[in-house]
Amino acid sequence: MVSVAIAIGLALVAYLAFFAKGRSRGRPFPGPKPVPVLGNALQMPRKNVWEKLHEWGQIYGGIYSISLFGTPLLVLNTAEAGHELLNKKFAIYSNRPLPKIVEMAGFDKGIVLEHDPQRLRHARKLLHMVLQPRQLAQYREDMVYHIDVMLQNLLQDPDSFVQHIRHVTAGIAMEISHGHRVTARDDPYVKKANEFADNFAEASLPNNYIVDWLPFLAKLPSFLPGMGFKEKARQWREQYFSLAEEGHRMVKEEITKGTARPSLTYKALVDAEPGEHPDDIIMFSATQIYTGGADTTVSTLSSFILFMVKYPDVQKKAQEEILRVIGPDRLPTIEDRDSLPYVESVLVEVLRLRPPVSAVSREAGHDDVHDGFLVEKGTFLIVNFWGMLREEKHYPDPHAFKPERWLGHDRRQESHPYNVVFGFGRRTCPGQYLAEELMFTAIARLLALFDFSPARNADGSPIIPSDDSTNGSITFPVPFRCSIQPRSPRVRETLQGQHK
């Protein structure tokens, strides 16, 4: 009898201890039921994963958990979840997971996937030196110059509009990073930077390579079968380092010759105490202005054209606003931003429906109990911007393109797309001010000078472009054709008068 009492007593103590521990550590987040070994892998689509994650968010809420091959992942699906975890608890949630292939290729050097907290802080500081609104002002003329080159190219060859957009974003990024003026379409430095951007995008796709799943493979000799990723990573590394070194050397030579133009690299080398900024931090940070800035803005400007083709009424309203406020005799500039609220609303709504970065990943730096739920150290987080920006509560009729919903809206609200689409916390996009200024000026000038409409079949019927987007870490509209026509015979003259 005594032993039974002791056994019951011990069981009770064990139960209470377990319960207390469970309670203090928090309970698991809800989420779709996983199957053994595979978890939820079979339920994940091959394309547009963020749409599925958004759908689950309607059932399981703003923060829920899924599992992929035994790895738990936390999905953040509302702007509130982003603010609560990533803004308020930035000390825990600022790291990004580091795929092994990225580390092997050296792509963790810089900012986007930098893992060393000190180097990251330093690199972000360098970017702030040129990307804060006051500093950006000195690149304003360059920015307008490159936008107008794009407009002139559109006039001559409207069908290659994506190529012209690429040229403008490359031009501005290179101007700010290295003071390099891109003039030729086949600029060898831009070609090399594009090659790097493609390699970077491929390597940073989550778990794209077997070595990301089984990191010990990196230690096996290259001659074994299936080790092709080692050679690939070596080539990528060589290409990235050579690109970063070449840009850095170019600016140093120009400084010696007295021909260097203002740029991040120039500022970090000349306007600082000797040795204040180590060379390798300068060169990788500068190179990543291109990585972060080029494709994202290309994506948004391409999406803008797509929406203008599909929504002629919106296009007309924006053009009327420009004509009413600016008149026909000059082109809009960034100083007109406050007086063109409808044009700004078009940009905001394009970004909401087509965020160029649909989702990013983060990693919990240590254990956290959030709202009574446990997040264990090392848990991967998926920040689903696409889903956040289609939340019915904040954006009624969320899938519809309605720029007017932003008229009179306070941009300081947590759910305003400008506070979501550029990310959260310590890893928020350092290029936001540049991106806003560049995109606003570009779309205002595009609307002032051109009409966008569907391309036509031989029988004259319109070809309505598809809503599909490409897959990948940065998404673009799938290639589409459209008609881009100057709005008046004076367009060529107006453009020629701009940069005398």
Ligand code: HEM
């Ligand atoms: C439409 C334009 C753009 C959008 C929507 C955008 C969006 C984003 C997002 C979502 C992130 C990740 C933030 C997070 O993890 O919470 C990011 C990071 C970053 N962006 Fe942008 N971006 C844009 C333009 C730019 C431009 C123009 C630049 C460069 C001048 C830039 C440079 C970067 C860099 C370097 C990072 C990495 C920051 C870090 O990891 O600490 N971006 N951006």
